[in-house]
Amino acid sequence: MRPIARIETVFSQKFGIPRQSGLTNLPSRIVFEKEYQNPDALKGLSEYSHIWLIWYISEHDTGKWSPTVRPPRLGGRVRKGVFASRSPHRPNPIGISCVRLLQVESHTKEGPVITVEGADLLDGTPILDIKPYVPYSDSFPDAEGSFASSKRKCKEVILPKHLAQKIPEHLQEGLVQTLSQDPRPGYADEDDERHWSFLFADWDIHFRVQGETAEVIDIQEKDVPNE
Amino acid sequence: MRPIARIETVFSQKFGIPRQSGLTNLPSRIVFEKEYQNPDALKGLSEYSHIWLIWYISEHDTGKWSPTVRPPRLGGRVRKGVFASRSPHRPNPIGISCVRLLQVESHTKEGPVITVEGADLLDGTPILDIKPYVPYSDSFPDAEGSFASSKRKCKEVILPKHLAQKIPEHLQEGLVQTLSQDPRPGYADEDDERHWSFLFADWDIHFRVQGETAEVIDIQEKDVPNE
Structure with missing residues (x-):
């Protein structure tokens, strides 16, 4: 697995990052690594309104994982299985985030650049893959989501x-x-x-x-x- | 990246596999590798109706990728960027599939076993991660999906x-x-x-x-x- 790109966000430390994607309208820039600066690879992407970012949970790649975690949404007092959470402490440090696609620029000084909205990623996070969001196979608005089924009550x-x-x-x-x-x-x-x-x-x-x-x-x- | 589990499906060859998840009600079994046979890691998972499978596109890990591909949905005649498709010919061979969760068994002769419905995976595909499907951050029913925005007209x-x-x-x-x-x-x-x-x-x-x-x-x- 090699990073194909890095994302530039306003979040330069873990504390403060929203706990899922799509909760802010903050823009982020995805800048490709030299080897993957190929505008052809993005052909047709701008026809989609949302994309998946598959990313490397770099700040947690300790080689260790926890079978159970304490989700912040449950006040940190209840243990859940790591596979029943989106916690970073997983066997394979892969994250997935759906973000709104704002712009695809094929030719900038930095090569192709994608601008997205609502990313919940640390500044500089390595991106492993970008996939279009396909509503008929990805969207289940009535899915039951346990403690994470609704947005947290906002302050x-x-x-x-x-x-x-x-x-x-x-x-x-x-x-x-x-x-x-x-x-x-x-x-x-x-x-x-x-x-x-x-x-x-x-x-x-x-x-x-x-x-x-x-x-x-x-x-x-x-x-x-x-x- | 190490497989945490393998999935058992009815599809033992690539030809015939539905091109996205969720298009059939066929059940599949997820059987964990020895090292990850830990029922605690699945605690609370059954509260979700859908889960994400993050999988290793094993049949396509040639180390090569194509900047453009010809999606079957477009009759194989139009080239799109690989990042504007869900094609397996990607730089990092990672697939994501949302499936319906049918059953979580914590203790079987094979360790913990998860049964899901609608997987679009080859029999024996290595699973890298399992995540709960969180509707508020994953579900965008009104997303615009280009040529993949609606289910293909069924025969x-x-x-x-x-x-x-x-x-x-x-x-x-x-x-x-x-x-x-x-x-x-x-x-x-x-x-x-x-x-x-x-x-x-x-x-x-x-x-x-x-x-x-x-x-x-x-x-x-x-x-x-x-x-």
Whole structure:
């Protein structure tokens, strides 16, 4: 298995990444490795509205796997089988994510580039395969999904205007969507008023959660070395 | 990447396999490799109605890939990019198939066994991963799917009673569903009245297609050596 491409996202650390794909409108860029920079291989892809990314769970390739895991959706208190979860701690570190296709550019300075929306991947994640989403074989809206059958109840997000202005307008909605998913670990109490922070593109986002509200309390530029 | 399991299906050769998952009600068994025979790893899986199989496209791992392919759905006459298709001729030989979950048995003589319905896989295909199907992140019924957006128009199938009786009743509907998909290669003319045959469980199915009708013309037991 060789990476065919890498994805560029706003998420440069694990904390903060939405726990499934499709939960934000944040754009990501897929840039191909030299060997796979072939515009022919993408011919017809733009006829699809959604695509599958098959990716390498690089941050968890320890060679170890856990038969059971504690899904954050269950508050981290219940054990489920790893094959009954989408946890990264699997025997083979392969992830699948369905994302909305925004644009296919065949010829850029970086070769062919695909822009997608809603990826739940760490910046730089190696992509192993790209497949079209085929509704008649992939879509089962009435599937029963256990604890993951519905979207998590979203938090209301407060993003004060003077803080929002610190990041580009096209990322503001995506930040709100990211926070509305409540990125805190499953073990965090509902009433835990601790301050949290995560990296989001070039910024460090500080927030807290109180009841059903997530509030941004500060936005700082990421430390840049030698500045 | 190591196979965690193998799947047992009625399809012992490539010809005849439906071109996507979910098109038949044929059952398949997933039997785990020794190292992964751990009932805990399946805990909670039966709460899901559908699961993803991530599989190794073993019959096509030639180390070669084609930037373009000719999808059978387009009559084999139009070239599309390999990433705009689900063709096996991909850089990384990984397939994904959504199947209906029928049963999870934790303790059999063969270890844990999962029974699923509608797999489009060759008998013995190595399974790399099993993931629950999560409707809110995986299901996009309104996705635009280019030439693959709707099920192929099915053929009407004629399976004469005296032939149907040669195979077990629980496989008869699956055989009809398999033939209704028209397994012939894309280049076969609509009017090509040639006789075709494919292996289906322990039988050799002979059929022909005329216009919108696929007709079974003979069913023979598979040659068994030393009989």
